[in-house]
Amino acid sequence: MLSQFVDNALPPETRTSLERHLSTCPACQHTVKTYQTITSKVTQGIHGEASRMISAQLEQTFLMKIRKGKAVKGQQISFFHGLIDFIKGKKFYLQMASFAAILLISMAFLQDQKVVFHSPSAIVNSIDGDIASVMILETREQHHTIIWYKES
Amino acid sequence: MIIILAYVALSAQAFAGNRVIGNVRIIHASSGPTFMDPALMDLGHELQSVFKYTAYRLVSRKPLNLTHHQVVRIDLPGNRTLEISPTGFRKGRIKFKINILKQNKSVFTTEILLKNGSSITIGGPDYKKGYLLFNISATAS
Numbered sequence: 001m002l003s004q005f006v007d008n009a010l011p012p013e014t015r016t017s018l019e020r021h022l023s024t025c026p027a028c029q030h031t032v033k034t035y036q037t038i039t040s041k042v043t044q045g046i047h048g049e050a051s052r053m054i055s056a057q058l059e060q061t062f063l064m065k066i067r068k069g070k071a072v073k074g075q076q077i078s079f080f081h082g083l084i085d086f087i088k089g090k091k092f093y094l095q096m097a098s099f100a101a102i103l104l105i106s107m108a109f110l111q112d113q114k115v116v117f118h119s120p121s122a123i124v125n126s127i128d129g130d131i132a133s134v135m136i137l138e139t140r141e142q143h144h145t146i147i148w149y150k151e152s
Numbered sequence: 153m154i155i156i157l158a159y160v161a162l163s164a165q166a167f168a169g170n171r172v173i174g175n176v177r178i179i180h181a182s183s184g185p186t187f188m189d190p191a192l193m194d195l196g197h198e199l200q201s202v203f204k205y206t207a208y209r210l211v212s213r214k215p216l217n218l219t220h221h222q223v224v225r226i227d228l229p230g231n232r233t234l235e236i237s238p239t240g241f242r243k244g245r246i247k248f249k250i251n252i253l254k255q256n257k258s259v260f261t262t263e264i265l266l267k268n269g270s271s272i273t274i275g276g277p278d279y280k281k282g283y284l285l286f287n288i289s290a291t292a293s
Binding site: 119120121122123124125126127128129130131137139140141142144145146147148149150151 | 195199202245254257259260261264265266267275276278
């Protein structure tokens, strides 16, 4: 009965007599307060979830209606607008921002590490001649190319 | 596409002058008393990192100022001659044909792609209880 009282589901006469009882019964007053708190929290939760769902659904529905409207009018939807719709629809911003952040962090890290791709000072295409032996060397630090040959 | 075309155009322009400027340093390396010629300070550490020789002396230095396919002849110790000719440009490198002659007979020929603004060292011929090294540096302008 108390839950029906909280929900305003009691007939007026029953409600009046219950109110009279509640004014003198602390136990029932406590129970009613507990019911009211639970009802209030549940209602707030439902409203919050519903508004979030409605916002996303409205966005999608709105975009779909615009596209359909343009199609009905015979207007061609440009690739750019299609892309914008896709980005908005798929919540692409978050993914792009994450990717950019990872890229920036990686670049900063690589810059700190001073990663440099070295190549030899010279590339030897061919060697020929009247020689007994030949060696091609590359120094470790400056990647300086050295050709060492022994005359025959 | 615009960036690629601009890059290609700039690359082509970089070598449009077809002039190669540099120099050849003729070095004598030996196992005598430790010595590093002050004129070889930029190269000495690199040579010491791969060779066991203790003395490096600059014998002579010859400037290079060549046009495309021009051949320059440089006299070397021991009746030898060094012929150098820039024959093209590829991927930021200067293509060189290098020929070493002894008593007017070709004994060593190589074709290299030298990084623009860098150098190569060619060595090996015996000379005065040591060995000759030829350091060739070049920049395309």
